[in-house]
Each structure stands twice: as C-alpha cells, then as structure tokens.
Amino acid sequence: MSIDEMMEEAAQLQAKGDARAAIGVLLEVIEKQPTDPLVHEMVAKSYDRIGQEANAVPHYEQALEHGLDGDDRLHAYIGLGSSQRALGRYADAAATLDRCLEEFPDSYAAQTFRAMAKYNEGDAKGAFEYLLDLHARTCGDDDVRLYRGPLQLYAEDIEAVYE
Incomplete structure (x- = not known):
C-alpha cells in the first residue's frame, strides 16, 4: 500500500471514529516517513482523542521539530501545551504556550490555554x-x-x- 493510500485509510478510520486503528496505520506511515510533521501531528491528535496525552506529547514535539507551519503549527503548540497541562506538567505547558504566543501572539485559544496553565502553576x-x-x-x-x-x-x- 502506498503512503497516500495509507493516509486515506487513516482518514477514513478517523471519520468512522476509530482513532486507535488510525493510529496503527499512521505509525506505519511514520516508519516510512519519520520526519513528516503532518503525520506526527495527526498521530498526536489521535492519541489526544482517546485520552492518551502521554503518547501524544512526543508526536506533537516531533511535528514542531520537523517544521510544521501555519495553522497546523499553532494547533500543534496548543495541543502540546494542553496535553502537558493535562499530565500535570504545568511548567512545560507554560513554556510551550509562551513559545506559541511568541509565534502567534493573536491566538485567543493559545492565550486561553496559557491562562489555564497560570492557574495550574498556582x-x-x-x-x-x-x-x-x-x-x-x-x-x-x-x-x-x-x-x-x-x-x-x-x-x-x-x-x-x-x-
């Protein structure tokens, strides 16, 4: 199966609400394309959907490290900060969201998540x-x-x- 076919299969699985199966397919894609930021972001979001934030974090980090850009980058920052906060990693969440706001100062969503991290930091x-x-x-x-x-x-x- 080609990468495009695998991505289509993962999208169909997501649409059916089967995030776990989609993750399996996406992880196979990552084995073939380990530096594809969009695939890492898709895996991270899928893990978030099933409440596995600890598994989502490294994929958000990889997506950002491998050059995700535009709105996808903004959403990866927010997803990463949100996951870190949910895991009780408040200082990490604050640092992530601060980096996000340096790049996307007008993001109301990022500002809202940053306020939540402030609260969690006491x-x-x-x-x-x-x-x-x-x-x-x-x-x-x-x-x-x-x-x-x-x-x-x-x-x-x-x-x-x-x-």
Missing part, C-alpha cells in the same frame, strides 16, 4: 486577570464593550482598591 489571580483582559478585548457583547476600559484596568490588578 497563579489564580494572574490567570483571572489574563482571562478578564482577554474577555474585555475580544467579547462582542455591547455591554462588555461599553465597560472595556474599566475591565482592562481591573485586569491589571483585580485586587486594587481605588480611593
């Missing part, structure tokens, strides 16, 4: 302030937009008292 105040600022900047609700300035001020220090 910085609940910082996480809340981060999310409050994100919400104030991105929410389309008219009432929230009306209070954007004050909300962003509070996001700088939620515990500040003004006289």
Whole structure:
C-alpha cells in the first residue's frame, strides 16, 4: 500500500471514529516517513482523542521539530501545551504556550490555554486577570464593550482598591 493510500485509510478510520486503528496505520506511515510533521501531528491528535496525552506529547514535539507551519503549527503548540497541562506538567505547558504566543501572539485559544496553565502553576489571580483582559478585548457583547476600559484596568490588578 502506498503512503497516500495509507493516509486515506487513516482518514477514513478517523471519520468512522476509530482513532486507535488510525493510529496503527499512521505509525506505519511514520516508519516510512519519520520526519513528516503532518503525520506526527495527526498521530498526536489521535492519541489526544482517546485520552492518551502521554503518547501524544512526543508526536506533537516531533511535528514542531520537523517544521510544521501555519495553522497546523499553532494547533500543534496548543495541543502540546494542553496535553502537558493535562499530565500535570504545568511548567512545560507554560513554556510551550509562551513559545506559541511568541509565534502567534493573536491566538485567543493559545492565550486561553496559557491562562489555564497560570492557574495550574498556582497563579489564580494572574490567570483571572489574563482571562478578564482577554474577555474585555475580544467579547462582542455591547455591554462588555461599553465597560472595556474599566475591565482592562481591573485586569491589571483585580485586587486594587481605588480611593
């Protein structure tokens, strides 16, 4: 079976909800093309779908190392950071998401996951302030937009008292 046929088979298995079988096929593709970043990303996402974050992490890392780019790179960073966070590797998750935000500073999803990592690192105040600022900047609700300035001020220090 050719690589293209194997990739098609893996896609069909994914579409049927059989991530485990898709992983088996994709791992065979990796044996033939060990530096293909897209295949590594597909394997990582498949492992995530079945709750095997520990198996997903090295494939996200390989995908990024082998030159994944564009939106795929953004999503691999987020997947890696999310998996690391779910595994209790909070410092790793924070570092991954910081690297992601260096490359993709406008990613609201990455900013949200970074706030979660802040919380897990024990910085609940910082996480809340981060999310409050994100919400104030991105929410389309008219009432929230009306209070954007004050909300962003509070996001700088939620515990500040003004006289």
